[in-house]
Amino acid sequence: MASYRITTTAEELLLDSIERGNETFATGRYICTYKENALEEGARELTSRGLKVADARDSADQAVDMASYGDADALVFPEIGAALISGEAFQERGLELGVESASDSPFATIEPEVFVFSEGAAADYLRGFRRAAEVIASDLSELPASGSEADLEPPEADVAVLGATWGLAACKASVSARTGRGISVAILDTGLDLRHPDFAGRSIVTRSFVGQPVQDLHSHGTHCTGTACGTKAPPGATPRYGIGYGTKIYIGKVLSNSGSSVSGSVLDGMNWAIANRCTVISLSLGGGGGPYAYYTAAGAAALKKGCLIVAAAGNNAGPTLAPANSPTIMSVASLDNTLRPSSFSNFGKVEIAAPGRDVFSSVPMPTRYGLKSGTSMATPHVAGCAALWAQTNVNLRGMALWKKLQATSRPLPFPPSRVGSGLVQAP
Amino acid sequence: MDEGTQRWIVTVSPARPIDDIVRELSARGLTDPQVLGEIGCILGSAESACVPGLRSVSGVLDVSPEVPVTAFQ
Numbered sequence A: 001m002a003s004y005r006i007t008t009t010a011e012e013l014l015l016d017s018i019e020r021g022n023e024t025f026a027t028g029r030y031i032c033t034y035k036e037n038a039l040e041e042g043a044r045e046l047t048s049r050g051l052k053v054a055d056a057r058d059s060a061d062q063a064v065d066m067a068s069y070g071d072a073d074a075l076v077f078p079e080i081g082a083a084l085i086s087g088e089a090f091q092e093r094g095l096e097l098g099v100e101s102a103s104d105s106p107f108a109t110i111e112p113e114v115f116v117f118s119e120g121a122a123a124d125y126l127r128g129f130r131r132a133a134e135v136i137a138s139d140l141s142e143l144p145a146s147g148s149e150a151d152l153e154p155p156e157a158d159v160a161v162l163g164a165t166w167g168l169a170a171c172k173a174s175v176s177a178r179t180g181r182g183i184s185v186a187i188l189d190t191g192l193d194l195r196h197p198d199f200a201g202r203s204i205v206t207r208s209f210v211g212q213p214v215q216d217l218h219s220h221g222t223h224c225t226g227t228a229c230g231t232k233a234p235p236g237a238t239p240r241y242g243i244g245y246g247t248k249i250y251i252g253k254v255l256s257n258s259g260s261s262v263s264g265s266v267l268d269g270m271n272w273a274i275a276n277r278c279t280v281i282s283l284s285l286g287g288g289g290g291p292y293a294y295y296t297a298a299g300a301a302a303l304k305k306g307c308l309i310v311a312a313a314g315n316n317a318g319p320t321l322a323p324a325n326s327p328t329i330m331s332v333a334s335l336d337n338t339l340r341p342s343s344f345s346n347f348g349k350v351e352i353a354a355p356g357r358d359v360f361s362s363v364p365m366p367t368r369y370g371l372k373s374g375t376s377m378a379t380p381h382v383a384g385c386a387a388l389w390a391q392t393n394v395n396l397r398g399m400a401l402w403k404k405l406q407a408t409s410r411p412l413p414f415p416p417s418r419v420g421s422g423l424v425q426a427p
Numbered sequence B: 001m002d003e004g005t006q007r008w009i010v011t012v013s014p015a016r017p018i019d020d021i022v023r024e025l026s027a028r029g030l031t032d033p034q035v036l037g038e039i040g041c042i043l044g045s046a047e048s049a050c051v052p053g054l055r056s057v058s059g060v061l062d063v064s065p066e067v068p069v070t071a072f073q
Helices: A010-019 A039-048 A087-092 A122-140 A166-170 A220-229 A263-275 A293-304 A375-392 A398-407 B018-027 B048-055
Strands: A026-034 A053-055 A074-077 A082-085 A107-114 A184-189 A204-208 A248-253 A260-262 A280-283 A308-312 A330-335 A352-355 A359-362 A369-372 B005-012 B031-036 B041-047 B060-065 B068-071
Touching: A010 A026, A026 A039, A026 A087, A039 A053, A039 A074, A039 A082, A082 A087, A166 A352, A166 A375, A184 A220, A184 A263, A184 A375, A220 A248, A220 A280, A220 A359, A220 A369, A220 A375, A248 A263, A260 A263, A263 A280, A263 A293, A263 B005, A263 B031, A263 B041, A263 B068, A280 A375, A293 A308, A293 A398, A293 B005, A293 B041, A293 B060, A308 A375, A308 A398, A330 A375, A352 A375, A359 A375, A375 A398, B005 B018, B005 B048, B018 B031, B018 B041, B041 B048, B048 B060
Parallel strands: A053 A074, A184 A248, A184 A280, A204 A248, A280 A308, A308 A330, A330 A352
Antiparallel strands: A026 A082, A026 A107, A074 A082, A260 B068, A359 A369, B005 B041, B005 B060, B031 B041
16 A cells, blocks of 8 residues: 655655556645635644644745655645645545535645656656556556556656646636636647647637648647646646636647748738737747837737737847837746746846746647746746636726736736736736 | 749838738839738738838838747747
């Protein structure tokens, strides 16, 4: 019997998961998120149910060394209003998955903890685990010696805890009641994997501007679309990665399968998206020079017609690139999960910032999911949140939507040239 | 495309009917014009030597060459 205790290491959990042939990202432990201002009450509730509760405040700087918590059943993270609960305690103490509907409950949700992977030596790491699993399987004669590659990916080392991606949590998109229903969002990029099961049943309008089928053979477009518009409930314990899961999706393929194109194709796509009155138009692309009169004209036309163009500032740690450097286009910078500006993120003309490092989202099948980093990944976070805001009020369009996104963003202790008004927030 | 011919993006003022501007641009060497009416831009090809003439057309705000773009990955 495996152990899913607070002190169980990520490696032990992952190995156990592979041994069990677990096809989800669930670790076997659980995350309980408290309602607002219910920190102490939540801890009391866990104690009253017989759990031994430890608190991250007991550690210096709240830098938690799990091994120091001995026999605790739950570990409270006061800064984020959540607690990690051992699998054993969850089973034995009558806790239940889902949203707590009782008004007197201090808990908002209880969800499975899932593995989260970061970029880096990921593939090697997982291959190592695969080999270990195959040896174990062979010894136990229980598991097939070669499992599906896709079951084990995406791969990585830094295992963390979330029911949604860190980006959605940081933007508060994962707790928003809004869906983006009724709002059209255009993603102008390398297209979309139209056979991706996470987009099955969605309303999708497509057009190619580069002489290739819309089907995304690159992956950049599928990743960006996933963040802005992806599903609320991916299968199993895959973390939620999509913000506007109720939106109508417009896929304009303005970049070829090599990830490149020319500004005329981008303009063509902008024109199409505006003609279709897409409330939000997301561009995770660009190039040097500018600001260009044509991009500025396109941004102005968009705002005048109730559309908002958001664009990535660029990834070369230099001045903001085009089209984001046009005054009529909202420029998006990237943040790390420490909420610091990403080292690669461009600066200067920046209106707002969003999660852009180690972003988990959809990629073309059969890989299905993957991590990417860049202002490209930050931009669809803003696009998704913009769709949620637009749903709240029909008057939030064009410049009004731009201002709303800035006014509601979370201030950060960095210059506006790096983060604009701050971290985008969902309604 | 002939040698010396390249793709251009013409940005125009909404104050003049775009079809009138396109006609005049065509007369001054812009070929295969594609009107992007929502945003007030026209895509087309022309030899570089024609560009001063294109810029002189009433209602034209800017004439710039197409530039490369890439995914920010």
